[in-house]
Amino acid sequence: MSHRRAGLILDFGGVLTTPLLPVVLAFEQREGLPPGACISALYQDEEGVRLTSDLERGVVSQTEWNTIAGKKLGVSPDGLMGRIFGDLRPEPLMINAAAAARRAGIKVGILSNSVGLTPWNLYDGYELERLYDVVVISEQHMLRKPDPELFEITLKLMDLPAEECVFVDDTEAYVRAAEQLGLAGVHNEAPQQTVATLSELLGVDLTAP
Numbered sequence: 001m002s003h004r005r006a007g008l009i010l011d012f013g014g015v016l017t018t019p020l021l022p023v024v025l026a027f028e029q030r031e032g033l034p035p036g037a038c039i040s041a042l043y044q045d046e047e048g049v050r051l052t053s054d055l056e057r058g059v060v061s062q063t064e065w066n067t068i069a070g071k072k073l074g075v076s077p078d079g080l081m082g083r084i085f086g087d088l089r090p091e092p093l094m095i096n097a098a099a100a101a102r103r104a105g106i107k108v109g110i111l112s113n114s115v116g117l118t119p120w121n122l123y124d125g126y127e128l129e130r131l132y133d134v135v136v137i138s139e140q141h142m143l144r145k146p147d148p149e150l151f152e153i154t155l156k157l158m159d160l161p162a163e164e165c166v167f168v169d170d171t172e173a174y175v176r177a178a179e180q181l182g183l184a185g186v187h188n189e190a191p192q193q194t195v196a197t198l199s200e201l202l203g204v205d206l207t208a209p
Contacts, residue, residue, distance in 0.1 A: 062116025
């Protein structure tokens with residue numbers, strides 16, 4: 001085990017949940033959309049990128065996003081965000097690892113880009129306020145990852161310097177942004193490997209029950 005760091009900061013969707021892409025592809029299939037339609041319309045198209053960024057920063061509401069995104073995709077806007085991501089499930093390996101870290105005295109925070117909190121709440125049922133020391137949802141700060149200021153806010157709430165924290169995200173660009181600020185970064189591609197890497201970085205066996 002290496003030097004024990006004092007803080008662990010986790011992304012939410014795709015880290016504490018099952019992966020996003022299979023859920024999105026299943027949504028597209030149900031709606032009769034071609035594979036990749038959501039990525040193309042909402043994360044590659046200029047207007048779609050701006051719309052999603054505005055949602056993450058709280059500039060537009062989830063309802064507004066549903067309306068515009070529904071038109072871009074040619075599907076009903078009713079509860080669209082929930083229809084896209086509603087099949088996400090908790091990722092037990094990561095949730096258990098976070099709990100093990102806290103038991104070992106490591107502060108554990110959440111740093112998540114929002115998808116809006118109403119009418120559908122991605123975080124329902126995860127008890128974030130009870131199970132984690134710090135919870136930062138992007139829209140509540142009018143910022144979004146990879147904005148450096150949002151990382152700085154999280155570190156301030158954690159009451160730890162960047163060099164004492166590890167950051168985990170399923171989006172590699174956000175991991176690199178964290179590393180530029182001095183955090184140790186872990187790109188989550190496979191939970192089992194991520195837990196092993198975190199155990200090494202934190203100096204704690206996070207696989208122990």
